[in-house]
Amino acid sequence: MTLVNAVLGGLVTGLLYPFRTLPPIVGLLVVSFITAIAMLVVFRATSNQERIAAVKRSIHAGLFEIRLFNDDLRQILRSQIDILRHNLTYLRLSLVPMVWMIVPLLLVVAQLQFHYGYRGLEPGRTVLVKVRLDADAAAPRDITLEAPVGMRVETPAVWIPTLREAAWRVVAEAPGDYDLSVHVDGRTFTKAVRTSDAVIPRSPVKLAPGFVNQLLYPAEAPLPADSGLASIELTYPEREISLLGWETHWLVAFFILSIVIAFALRNRFSVVL
Amino acid sequence: MTTPKGTTFASAALRILVMVMAMIMGLVAAGCGAGDPSGTRVIVLGFDGMDYEFTRQMIERGRMPAFARLAANGGFDPLETTVPPQSPVAWSTFMTGLDPGGHGIFDFIHRDPETMLPYLSTTETAEGGTSLTVGNYQFPLLGGSVDLLRGGEPFWNVLADRGIESTIIRMPANYPPSGSATRELSGMGTPDLVGTYGTFSFYTSDVLIASKDIPSAEVHFVEPEDGAVQVRILGPDNPFLVEPEKVTSEFTLYLDPEREVAKLVAGDEERVLEVGEWTDWVAVDFELLPLQSLRGMVRFYLRQIEPDLQLYVTPTNVDPIDPALPISTPDSYAAELAKATGRFYTQGMPEETRGLQEEIFTRAEFMEQSRLAGGDVRGQYQLVLGRFDAGLLFYYFGNLDQTSHMLFRTTDPEHPEYDPETDPEYLEAVEGLYLTMDEIVAETLDAIDASGQETTLIVMSDHGFTSWRRAFHLNGWLRDNGYLRPRNAQMANDPGFLTNIDWAQTRAYGLGLNGLYLNLRGRERQGIVAPEARDALMTEIADKLLAVVDPVSGQPAITKVYRREEVYAPGEYDHLAPDLVVGYAKGTRCSSESSTGAVPRGDVIIDNLDPWSGDHCMDHEAVPGILLTNKPLQRAAPSLEDLAGAILAEFGVDEFPRPSEED
Structure with missing residues (x-):
């Protein structure tokens, strides 16, 4: 999983590199465009295009029937039932390409989340750093957070025994890429922090190793297996994307753009959707 | 050579390009049409409670150079205030050009002669009418309303009729906003989410403090368990319940007494704060129904953890990013400001004077809270001033008034509570507030100079101030x-x-x-x-x-x-x-x-032994306001009642107040 994340992360970061300093919507538009084309290709290759075309024709026929026989209630009901039945068939036929697409799409979305889901820390803005211990790890005798030049730890640790958590407030003093160091009973673990607002991957949490953790949080290498820590978390502020003046979550913008582009290009790719 | 398809694509692209350019040109044209067609620019700075005599002395001592510059260029005079010299009365007169008989605001408090019940004079909140009742729930079929009780016509209506832009920020007695200015943010008179002028919450494990009955406050006894306290902020009554019951928003405070630091968790928001620190604004939600909640925001101040916990929470302010009450014109303007400068106090009088009066705050703590409230207003002024292009900009500063109420005894050694040990330090704080106003005027003059455009600057106050013995x-x-x-x-x-x-x-x-x-x-x-x-x-x-x-x-x-x-x-x-x-x-x-x-x-x-040691609700001749301008006005304004007419005269308007249809 680490290898998959590294390859995919490298690809997405490389693809977005030229757009990193432009408004986020620009890069997202490019990604949506590529995704739409990929979806069309997969859809064409994995779906039964003839059956889909036939089912769509049947749905249209049903709609025509309703219009033609609008004074015949029985016929209208029969046509509506037919339309419903054909719709279910259409959904079943679409399911196959969806199954093909869902895994790669999930991997891509996970990567994009770390590019578009969070804003970088602005200098002067405070943020929390939380270190959570494994459920079976002993309470630490000594736990401290060390910030590099350009960042500052503003408070002592709050140690919360019931949560097995230590929390600090930190502030970025200058833009840059930093590593915070967490010292736990003589061992040191790091957590990456990025304070520029460019479109670059940001990892809000560094987790213990595990397939699901790696699948959902691919932007940063996991903690060592014997660390005794469950996570090191840094609460980046969430980013919203402006889509024609409408501020929305990037995922909403991504899906709207991908679907609109896919529909616009379906004839060029000779795909029946 | 292009294929027919290519030609179609190119022509379509061309059409889209032309449309986009037309839209851009339309927007640019609309932008150019903003402001006054004649290009007149007037900035009015309203400093609530700025005293003529105190200001004069500060200018004479050379401590207010920007004010001195104004006095030299345009003049510095006392401005006759209203009878009585109270802020809601005075500001209503300022904006309407009418005496209280014309606008109907005679005091902070009125009484209904039919019921003999007192009520706040400027605003009335009406509940929804008929409602559909289902079990314990009711669903109003008609929405409630918040009505401004001030009569008369605000002077910016005249500008709106002439197509002149106006930006009116925090005008007192203008909640809900009039709706006629281009941009408005309501000020004094804007309630908190509970519907009061500011009800704070205080959580403590000190039994003595918890047993205090403090007006305008919710004091709660809390006992930490396993190093944490789980408490609730009280909101307004749930309008969907037949039996009145207050909605609540929960938060948890994890305490680390050893390091004197705590972590706060309220909904999705988390903060770490040390003893003596304030959080920034934290959004809080009050659930009315499943999937229906009311959004507000608060700031927390951790006063102490040991030996007893003391946590102050501000009144629940309307969140400008998602306002539950009408606080701006257009509705999106409050959010626009908040996105540019961060969330800010929206309650009309944010300085926590009650906290100092009831010894929840020391004077130093009150000053810190007052500085936070004043900082919000000042930071936003820089943004608004930077965006000001043409027309009228009115901007209100209330920090001086509210802070003077609590500190003015420091100017008066004959005040019964004057403390020669500590008061001189706070006299500097009062003078510091005047210096801040001078800095604001200096920033404004710099901005006017930088714009290169002819601009009239008017600095005024609604009344003066004096010691209340x-x-x-x-x-x-x-x-x-x-x-x-x-x-x-x-x-x-x-x-x-x-x-x-x-x-x-x-x-x-x-x-x-x-x-x-x-x-x-x-x-x-x-x-x-x-x-x-x-x-x-x-x-x-x-x-x-x-x-x-x-x-x-x-x-x-x-x-x-x-x-x-x-x-x-x-x-x-x-x-x-x-x-x-x-x-x-x-x-x-x-x-x-x-x-x-x-x-x-x-x-x-x-x-008067109350920490509220300064006031102005006396003989109105004893507490005149101030009027300074950067150039002589086209029409003199010896009193507040004349000032709206004088401002409009700068735009070439001859008559204000306008005669009503009855006249």
């Missing part, structure tokens, strides 16, 4: 002179609100900071004074009040008593106006008890 129990005086009979003369803690008055034997009563009403038959619900006896009774009471001498100073306690007819134009608000307006001598003010309709026992004139 002596408190006058007006209702006590009326009782002692046989005009008022309490129901229970021995009541130790009269709750006020006119509840301890025997109306059958009362001829006159006091309510508000300067108001004195006759219990008039045909107007008051249980009136006993015949209308034909009104004149004689008013003369009798006024003469006696003017003869009252303060036994400590040997000076008159009251220097003016105005009849309503002398100072207010007659009109539709006559029934709300006090019959007599009492102008207390400089340094004397109506007691807090009397102003809320209580009948205090004991001496009539007492020392």
